Amino acid sequence: MSRIGKLPINIPTGVSISVENNTVTVKGPKGELKQEINPSISVEVDGGICSVTRPNDERQNRAMHGLYRSLINNMVIGVSEGYKKELELVGVGYRVSNQGNVLEFALGFTHNIFLGLPKEIKVETKMERNQNPLVILESCDKQLIGQVCAKIRSFRKPEPYKGKGVKFVGEIIRRKAGKTAAAK
Numbered sequence: 001m002s003r004i005g006k007l008p009i010n011i012p013t014g015v016s017i018s019v020e021n022n023t024v025t026v027k028g029p030k031g032e033l034k035q036e037i038n039p040s041i042s043v044e045v046d047g048g049i050c051s052v053t054r055p056n057d058e059r060q061n062r063a064m065h066g067l068y069r070s071l072i073n074n075m076v077i078g079v080s081e082g083y084k085k086e087l088e089l090v091g092v093g094y095r096v097s098n099q100g101n102v103l104e105f106a107l108g109f110t111h112n113i114f115l116g117l118p119k120e121i122k123v124e125t126k127m128e129r130n131q132n133p134l135v136i137l138e139s140c141d142k143q144l145i146g147q148v149c150a151k152i153r154s155f156r157k158p159e160p161y162k163g164k165g166v167k168f169v170g171e172i173i174r175r176k177a178g179k180t181a182a183a184k
Helices: 059-080 142-155
Strands: 016-020 023-028 031-036 042-046 049-053 083-090 095-099 102-106 113-116 122-126 134-139 165-168
Touching (some): 016 042, 023 059, 031 059, 049 059, 059 142, 083 142, 095 122, 113 142, 142 165
Antiparallel strands (some): 023 031, 042 049, 083 165, 095 102, 122 134
16 A cells, blocks of 8 residues: 555645646645646545545556645645745856846856746845855745756756855765876
8 A cells, every 4th residue: 555645635724625627726825736637546625634545556546646645745835835945056156146037147158047937936046245156946836946946956067076066055965086196
């Protein structure tokens, strides 16, 4: 049996879940999210608890059971609390600024990189003296914010020798030893 799929989802106050035509809609103070689910998986809402069930123990149904339970739980957390990710730019001359939902990166290339963000994401940039520049992203959609963070990180991944690049705050980069001079 699926350990994750069997767990009930507690619905906090201010959050409502509705299921119609294989679409789960979660509304809360931070926004509204929708997720289509497979017709074989059923979702029931009883008071303050939501449960996900499957018809049988086929391999495909077992896989989808835990998946959809996790997706619905992430949606409930997103519309009630929201998700926040912080990225740090490590490197001399690396800068970031934003005008509305457009980010402008200076990452050591010959040109600046512009990235337009979806309207569901709130962005804030911090540039303080003697501190690495920060990009703070907030959203109610965990999947969308993770995808945007991966895109930003792909512009300049942290390299293992000096640790320069775009990394998550608190991320530990495995460092390598550089070349050693030949002893003669």
